[in-house]
Amino acid sequence: MAVLVFVETHEGKLRKSAREVASYAAKVAEQQGTEAVAIAGGSASHEELATLGQHGVTKVLHAHDARLDNFDSKAFTKVVAAAVEKTGANTIILSHSFSGKALTARLSARLKAGAVTGVLDLPAADGSVKKSVFSGKGFAHYAFKTDKKIISLNANSYPVAKGSGSAAVEDLGISLTDADFPVKVIKVESEGAGIPLPEAELVVSAGRGLKGPENWGMIEDLAKTLGAATACSRAVSDVHWRPHHEHVGQTGLTVSPNLYIAVAISGAIQHLAGVSSSKVIVVINNDPEAPFFKAADYGIVGDAFQVVPKLNEAFKKYFASHN
Amino acid sequence: MKILVCVSKVPDTTTKITFTDNNTKFNEDKVQWIVNPTDEWYALVKGLELKEKLGGNVTVINVGNAENEAIIRKALAIGADDAVRIDAPETDAYLVAAQIAEYAKSESFDIVLLGKETINYNGYMVGGVIAELLDMPYVALVTSLDVNGSTATLKREIEGAEETVEVSLPLVVSAQKGIAEARIPNMRGIMAARTKPLKVVPASNAEALTEVKMYEAPAPKQAVKLVSPDNVEQLVELLHNEAKVI
Numbered sequence: 378m379a380v381l382v383f384v385e386t387h388e389g390k391l392r393k394s395a396r397e398v399a400s401y402a403a404k405v406a407e408q409q410g411t412e413a414v415a416i417a418g419g420s421a422s423h424e425e426l427a428t429l430g431q432h433g434v435t436k437v438l439h440a441h442d443a444r445l446d447n448f449d450s451k452a453f454t455k456v457v458a459a460a461v462e463k464t465g466a467n468t469i470i471l472s473h474s475f476s477g478k479a480l481t482a483r484l485s486a487r488l489k490a491g492a493v494t495g496v497l498d499l500p501a502a503d504g505s506v507k508k509s510v511f512s513g514k515g516f517a518h519y520a521f522k523t524d525k526k527i528i529s530l531n532a533n534s535y536p537v538a539k540g541s542g543s544a545a546v547e548d549l550g551i552s553l554t555d556a557d558f559p560v561k562v563i564k565v566e567s568e569g570a571g572i573p574l575p576e577a578e579l580v581v582s583a584g585r586g587l588k589g590p591e592n593w594g595m596i597e598d599l600a601k602t603l604g605a606a607t608a609c610s611r612a613v614s615d616v617h618w619r620p621h622h623e624h625v626g627q628t629g630l631t632v633s634p635n636l637y638i639a640v641a642i643s644g645a646i647q648h649l650a651g652v653s654s655s656k657v658i659v660v661i662n663n664d665p666e667a668p669f670f671k672a673a674d675y676g677i678v679g680d681a682f683q684v685v686p687k688l689n690e691a692f693k694k695y696f697a698s699h700n
Numbered sequence: 701m702k703i704l705v706c707v708s709k710v711p712d713t714t715t716k717i718t719f720t721d722n723n724t725k726f727n728e729d730k731v732q733w734i735v736n737p738t739d740e741w742y743a744l745v746k747g748l749e750l751k752e753k754l755g756g757n758v759t760v761i762n763v764g765n766a767e768n769e770a771i772i773r774k775a776l777a778i779g780a781d782d783a784v785r786i787d788a789p790e791t792d793a794y795l796v797a798a799q800i801a802e803y804a805k806s807e808s809f810d811i812v813l814l815g816k817e818t819i820n821y822n823g824y825m826v827g828g829v830i831a832e833l834l835d836m837p838y839v840a841l842v843t844s845l846d847v848n849g850s851t852a853t854l855k856r857e858i859e860g861a862e863e864t865v866e867v868s869l870p871l872v873v874s875a876q877k878g879i880a881e882a883r884i885p886n887m888r889g890i891m892a893a894r895t896k897p898l899k900v901v902p903a904s905n906a907e908a909l910t911e912v913k914m915y916e917a918p919a920p921k922q923a924v925k926l927v928s929p930d931n932v933e934q935l936v937e938l939l940h941n942e943a944k945v946i
């Protein structure tokens with residue numbers, strides 16, 4: 378019985394999360410002595426979908442329907458449920474992305490299958506999975522009480538495996554009607570060309586200590602050097618110095634990048650709730666008593682206005698000599 | 701408009717989290733309980749705004765034991781008209797959602813509003829399960845909601861963009877920041893809340909599909925390694941050679 382993995386596409390391309398969940402699913406399939414099959418919807422090309430073979434997926438089922446280029450949890454539940462039936466899969470893997478969150482929940486009800494969301498690692502030998510709970514202040518190991526199991530994988534939690542395979546692409550053979558698409562997308566406003574914060578491996582974030590929105594140039598410069606996304610504290614987005622989609626923390630976005638650089642952020646517990654699962658945290662703050670230093674791996678006690686431009690130069694030099 | 705708002709009870713955001721019984725239970729000793737922030741600030745207040753604009757009724761619903769009534773009264777104090785508590789243990793998200801769906805089935809609500817996630821189990825689950833069980837459209841992580849006749853216009857976040865979508869009522873919405881501004885209950889609201897109807901409904905038949913086997917406290921953080929502001933090159937070096945993140 379195959380492991381089924383739902384992969385997301387965007388404008389005809391596989392999202393970064395798709396390659397993460399595909400790699401993860403291939404490993405889970407290997408653990409179970411079976412193969413990983415992917416399910417995709419929308420108008421991505423067969424060539425693009427076949428690249429999932431690089432991550433260990435053997436076959437891709439494709440619901441080729443342009444209406445699936447937009448996300449509707451109802452339509453996608455029907456698509457993934459059909460793929461579950463076709464493959465007989467008992468393990469279904471999705472990404473804990475914005476769309477993945479909505480789909481995981483619906484699918485759990487459709488299949489009456491236990492779902493654990495935001496999973497951080499491969500299933501243990503007894504099949505249990507680990508996730509972050511209490512907003513980063515603890516972990517829980519969940520067991521499934523159903524034969525069918527749904528896992529949504531947290532972003533940046535599993536490395537993308539890169540091989541040379543090519544997956545066979547096969548039509549799912551489903552016909553959808555307009556009634557399957559109750560949600561009509563009428564406008565899309567892009568947040569800009571940068572790396573979307575939820576997917577970013579490197580994040581540069583700044584807080585109220587920067588005094589005003591006019592001082593974010595150095596933050597953007599540093600992010601650009603690193604190829605990082607930018608983020609901010611709630612104190613900053615509340616006064617509209619930065620857009621809301623950059624707000625991380627308990628009431629904002631939860632991120633888990635490899636590197637989170639926090640500039641002039643005090644490190645309130647509600648802020649930490651959104652960033653504590655970052656692999657490495659660097660804090661730059663002129664107050665040696667700032668609580669954030671307790672949650673940091675590396676720190677610089679100093680004035681952000683001096684440290685950040687210097688750090689940017691140092692990274693530039695590093696990249697110049699390493700590329 | 702018949703509006704249902706789902707509210708959950710969670711430990712205050714500053715609670716120190718510890719576990720007992722060989723790490724199989726969350727230690728509730730001395731915990732201050734609050735209404736889950738996104739439920740209170742965003743889902744509930746949006747429900748009230750819709751009612752103020754379009755008329756109707758806002759019911760809050762909670763699945764849990766009698767101790768949860770303090771947070772239910774808080775929601776009534778902020779302005780909900782009446783409340784329902786389903787007397788069932790909050791064993792897992794599916795069970796909670798199935799209880800709510802069973803109740804909502806016979807009530808024909810126009811909109812079911814939830815928070816995006818609870819801050820204790822961080823599930824992002826309950827809304828989607830309700831929507832599927834009631835066969836209703838579901839829009840998650842909504843930052844703006846407007847209703848015109850039988851059509852709702854919403855904004856939702858996706859990776860790298862914000863989408864505007866249209867859906868016919870009835871529907872299920874999970875709310876996040878942006879959709880409404882938090883309200884603080886006033887004295888009149890608190891007084892009124894005491895006498896507003898709070899109906900206790902027996903649990904229906906639903907099973908949990910998952911269970912927590914064990915909790916784990918995060919490993920204690922190593923002390924921070926400080927780098928001199930005059931030697932930022934050292935930080936770059938550490939990130940490369942030691943942390944290996946660049």
Ligand SMILES: Cc1cc2nc3c(=O)[nH]c(=O)nc-3n(C[C@H](O)[C@H](O)[C@H](O)COP(=O)(O)OP(=O)(O)OC[C@H]3O[C@@H](n4cnc5c(N)ncnc54)[C@H](O)[C@@H]3O)c2cc1C
Binds near residue numbers: 583609642643663
């Ligand atoms: C229920 C609830 C939910 C919340 N949710 C969130 C959330 O999701 N996300 C969030 O971020 N917050 C959240 N908060 C707010 C949180 O408690 C803090 O108030 C907020 O994070 C503070 O933002 P800040 O660190 O940018 O600002 P401040 O606390 O004002 O800190 C500014 C920091 O900058 C430093 N600084 C000043 N000047 C310089 C300089 N020149 N160089 C270097 N450093 C300097 C200061 O030493 C200080 O540490 C929430 C609060 C509550 C009650």
Ligand SMILES: Nc1ncnc2c1ncn2[C@@H]1O[C@H](COP(=O)(O)O)[C@@H](O)[C@H]1O
Binds near residue numbers: 738762
């Ligand atoms: N016990 C409960 N009773 C009522 N509503 C709940 C309960 N638990 C969760 N919810 C609602 O479901 C949302 C998502 O919860 P979760 O799926 O657990 O992250 C919350 O923000 C609440 O609106």
